[in-house]
Amino acid sequence: MWKRIILWSLCALLSVVLIGAAWAVLRKPAAAPPKDIAVLATPERLERGGYLFNYLSDCNGCHSDRDYSRLGAPVKPGRVGVGFVMPDELGLPGRVVAPNLTPDPETGLGKWTDGEIIRAIREGVDREGNALFPFMPYPHFRHMSDEDVEALVAYMRTLKPVRNPLPRTELALPVALMIKSAPQPVEGVVKAPVKSDKHAYGKYLVEIGGCMDCHTKQEHGQPVAGMELAGGFEFRMPQGVVVSANITPDVETGIGSWTEDGFVSRFRQYSEMAKAGGPPVTAETFTIMPWLATSQLTDEDLRAIYQYLRTVKPVSQRVRTHPDAGSSQR
Ligand code: HEC
Ligand code: HEC
Structure with a gap:
């Protein structure tokens, strides 16, 4: 009798643990549908987007192939936005890859909609709705105004498409599960001060x-x-x-x-x-x-x-x- 009760309790406990583990693995992060938007590439937007991408927001810092042997690590010619595998020395929890942001359809963002790119930058989910590792500074970029993030998208569409296949980010446990809480939808209109x-x-x-x-x-x-x-x-x-x-x-x-x-x-x-x-x-x-x-x-x-x-x-x-x-x- 007691043996049975213990056995059943153990089974119940085990299923709770398994269901919990399955939930942690399968759960999708909080995400809103991508905006249905087609960003118009006005000259002002292209200029502002270039300013943000190259000077202020340092997208180059992670997403471009740079020459670290020289002061300030200039971007290698023709390698803006082509993506970069973070070196092991940085000690990140796994293999972290900043993807190719050029409009190449196979290895870059060529097939992404404007809304999907905006959502990735500010809300931290990829096209399939998976959480991005918040080493990509989306917890801060979520404050980026609608106008600024649209300018970025307009500019990124003008980058030279470069075919550059890279591996995907693969995070170690438990970080891979923990990051699912990081993405948060951005609601309403966001304006710059x-x-x-x-x-x-x-x-x-x-x-x-x-x-x-x-x-x-x-x-x-x-x-x-x-x-x-x-x-x-x-x-x-x-x-x-x-x-x-x-x-x-x-x-x-x-x-x-x-x-x-x-x-x-x-x-x-x-x-x-x-x-x-x-x-x-x-x-x-x-x-x-x-x-x-x-x-x-x-x-x-x-x-x-x-x-x-x-x-x-x-x-x-x-x-x-x-x-x-x-x-x-x-
Ligand atoms: C990619 C990482 C990174 C980013 C982004 C970054 N910094 Fe730095 N910053 C550093 C590091 C590392 C140093 C120290 C080494 C050096 O002085 O070059 C530094 C040094 C500085 C210094 C010199 C301080 C001193 O005592 O000499 C200033 C000022 C500064 N940063 C301001 C800023 C501002 C403002 C921004 C945002 C626009 C910014 N940094 C963005 C990494 C960064
Ligand atoms: C500190 C490094 C860093 C900076 C700075 C950075 N990113 Fe990222 N970004 C990443 C990493 C790493 C990923 C991939 C994360 C992952 O795979 O989980 C990423 C992912 C993305 C994605 C999703 C692409 C895809 O294929 O999934 C977009 C879009 C993006 N970044 C755009 C930008 C833009 C635009 C800027 C500048 C405003 C920027 N990033 C600045 C590191 C960075």
């Missing part, structure tokens, strides 16, 4: 500019709460190691003592290099900070970013940005 509201506009740029992602330390793939923009995110690449800087207004360890003009010229330092191509990197200079790209941002945008960064919580955290270099402690 007006430029005259420097604080709100600067925050918007920091959000869609990837600054928040790279400049906030992560633990188990999650940003560490309270450490926003305080740096300390370590990027280990085959070419070297670099740690993101503290860009909170802390005077000792952040950029609290930087003036607005000093901030702008720190970026402008790379404007010429963006055209000519950077010199070979050393342990001292290797970086994944998109200096070449951000050197092309408008004055208005850099100043708004600075204004916003002045207002975030100062965090005291000393970062050695180039741990392999001799004495670059700051």
Whole structure:
């Protein structure tokens, strides 16, 4: 009698566990149907889209084939948006591949609708409704305005189609299951803040500019709460190691003592290099900070970013940005 009860209880327990496991594996992330939209490629949109793709939002940073042996890692000629397999050294939980975004129909986005591309960028699901690994910064891109994301799509359609077959992302467990909670539909109309509201506009740029992602330390793939923009995110690449800087207004360890003009010229330092191509990197200079790209941002945008960064919580955290270099402690 008791044996039976125990046996049945065990069976019941096992089925609950199995059903739970099946649910975790088969469950689809939250997703809304893609927008039914055909983006019109106006000259303004193409220009804005190019600005976002190449300068502000650093889509090149992950989706393009770049020359990491040179300062600022310029994109290799003809290799914009062709996709990239993240190097093992980065220590991501599995094989992470930033897909080909060019309009090639077989290996790129040629067959995707505009609505599907918009949904992938802001909501983090692919064409089949599967969750994308949030290393793709969609939790921040969800704040991108309708106008901006449409401009991006218009621009991406003009990229040279490049056939570049790549493997798919394959994440280790449990991360592969955990990411299913990350996608969230974007509802209603999304507008960018007006430029005259420097604080709100600067925050918007920091959000869609990837600054928040790279400049906030992560633990188990999650940003560490309270450490926003305080740096300390370590990027280990085959070419070297670099740690993101503290860009909170802390005077000792952040950029609290930087003036607005000093901030702008720190970026402008790379404007010429963006055209000519950077010199070979050393342990001292290797970086994944998109200096070449951000050197092309408008004055208005850099100043708004600075204004916003002045207002975030100062965090005291000393970062050695180039741990392999001799004495670059700051
Ligand atoms: C920090 C790296 C990173 C940045 C920056 C980034 N992406 Fe991604 N993106 C990825 C990765 C990795 C994936 C694939 C995730 C996966 O397979 O789960 C992806 C997926 C996508 C997809 C889905 C494509 C497909 O075939 O499934 C689109 C579209 C996309 N990104 C567009 C963009 C655009 C546009 C930008 C710039 C606004 C951008 N990404 C910036 C890393 C990045
Ligand atoms: C792909 C990752 C990445 C992105 C995106 C990124 N940064 Fe950085 N940033 C770094 C790293 C790593 C460093 C440290 C190495 C260096 O100075 O080149 C750095 C350094 C800096 C510095 C120099 C700080 C100092 O103390 O010298 C500033 C300022 C800065 N970033 C601002 C920004 C802003 C603003 C944005 C958004 C528009 C941004 N970064 C986006 C990775 C990134």
